[in-house]
Amino acid sequence: MTQRVQVIENILSANDQVALENRRLLEAANVYALNFMASPGAGKTSLIEQTLKRISSELHIAVVDGDIATSIDADRAAAAGALAIQINTGGECHLDAIMLKSALSELDLQGIDLLIVENVGNLVCPASFQLGTHQSVLIASIPEGDDKPYKYPGMYRGVDALVINKTDLLPYITFDMDYFRRGVEMLNPGLVTFPISCKTGEGLDSWIAWLRIQVSSHSIK
Amino acid sequence: MHELPVTESILEIALRYAGDAQANRITDLYLVIGQLATIVDDSIQFYWDIIARDTIAEGARLHFKRIPTQVKCQDCQLEYKPAELEFTCPECKSFRVQIVAGNEFYMDSIEVE
Numbered sequence: 001m002t003q004r005v006q007v008i009e010n011i012l013s014a015n016d017q018v019a020l021e022n023r024r025l026l027e028a029a030n031v032y033a034l035n036f037m038a039s040p041g042a043g044k045t046s047l048i049e050q051t052l053k054r055i056s057s058e059l060h061i062a063v064v065d066g067d068i069a070t071s072i073d074a075d076r077a078a079a080a081g082a083l084a085i086q087i088n089t090g091g092e093c094h095l096d097a098i099m100l101k102s103a104l105s106e107l108d109l110q111g112i113d114l115l116i117v118e119n120v121g122n123l124v125c126p127a128s129f130q131l132g133t134h135q136s137v138l139i140a141s142i143p144e145g146d147d148k149p150y151k152y153p154g155m156y157r158g159v160d161a162l163v164i165n166k167t168d169l170l171p172y173i174t175f176d177m178d179y180f181r182r183g184v185e186m187l188n189p190g191l192v193t194f195p196i197s198c199k200t201g202e203g204l205d206s207w208i209a210w211l212r213i214q215v216s217s218h219s220i221k
Numbered sequence: 222m223h224e225l226p227v228t229e230s231i232l233e234i235a236l237r238y239a240g241d242a243q244a245n246r247i248t249d250l251y252l253v254i255g256q257l258a259t260i261v262d263d264s265i266q267f268y269w270d271i272i273a274r275d276t277i278a279e280g281a282r283l284h285f286k287r288i289p290t291q292v293k294c295q296d297c298q299l300e301y302k303p304a305e306l307e308f309t310c311p312e313c314k315s316f317r318v319q320i321v322a323g324n325e326f327y328m329d330s331i332e333v334e
């Protein structure tokens with residue numbers, strides 16, 4: 001005899017639960033956390049380096065680096081002055097809340113103002129796994145092409161800020177900025193956007209100003 | 222792709238509910254997937270056939286129900302099904318829209334015996 005059993009449970013509920021726990025841990029220590037997502041090579045680590053260079057004198061910053069196998073990025077973040085923790089995902093294409101949780105347990109959160117999580121380079125999977133960070137930032141880059149919002153709508157729809165890196169390459173690459181921005185506007189209207197170059201430093205001031213406001217408005221409440 | 226951990230999670234949930242119902246076998250699983258969820262049914266089926274083996278869910282059929290995206294305009298309150306990418310309100314052209322359906326990814330029920 002067959003019987004129907006009602007379930008109604010989110011498939012990713014285990015991850016979401018842990019993401020909530022992470023958020024509570026961060027809140028309790030008054031840490032503001034960002035999730036950096038991008039395709040491979042867009043400039044996540046470069047932006048972390050540039051950011052550290054500009055504000056590590058005013059804020060205590062920790063970086064958690066997700067990487068399939070190496071510690072290259074965590075080493076770069078550490079060299080730039082951050083407290084850096086490496087997570088090797090062992091082949092997984094994204095970080096999940098459980099991986100972040102174990103990284104958090106290695107950090108003294110009380111001493112940290114800003115936590116930056118560098119997700120695995122991938123425009124699909126990281127969007128589905130909440131980590132418990134406060135906001136997520138997508139780093140796009142000029143050489144990827146202007147059609148990426150149209151091809152990866154899930155990623156563009158879910159983020160709170162967009163950085164467009166490698167603007168120094170605009171003269172050499174066919175990239176229709178209006179077409180790109182129309183795609184972004186359609187998917188994520190009013191998204192705050194920072195065109196920057198980690199190479200020349202162009203545009204980084206506005207990014208840093210925004211970041212300062214996020215951290216300070218978080219620590220007030 | 223992350224369909225393997227997702228499929229493991231599906232198995233874990235199904236076994237837990239079947240255990241609570243003291244079932245001997247799971248025959249069917251009913252899953253609801255919103256159009257916006259980046260989940261591929263075929264890969265889940267592929268992993269399912271492997272990981273359900275030697276459990277009481279071996280051979281169970283997976284049923285996928287796709288939920289179309291539905292959004293609501295925050296300015297004129299219109300509810301509509303947007304075109305694949307264009308979310309802008311067709312009535313008042315507002316950008317301020319809220320997703321009311323399409324992000325679902327849950328198990329609705331299972332059939333056991």
Ligand SMILES: Nc1nc2c(ncn2[C@@H]2O[C@H](COP(=O)(O)OP(=O)(O)OP(=O)(O)O)[C@@H](O)[C@H]2O)c(=O)[nH]1
Pocket residue numbers: 038039040041042043044045046047073120121165166167168169196197198199200
């Ligand atoms: N021309 C130019 N090159 C840049 C810029 N930012 C980063 N790069 C280069 O792009 C390459 C990748 O940069 P990373 O910062 O390692 O990128 P990532 O997103 O961290 O890469 P993964 O972690 O491997 O996914 C490096 O060779 C950087 O030097 C930029 O603004 N302009």
Ligand SMILES: [Mg+2]
Pocket residue numbers: 044045046073118
């Ligand atoms: Mg990197």
Ligand SMILES: [Zn+2]
Pocket residue numbers: 294295296297298299310311312313314315
């Ligand atoms: Zn409207």
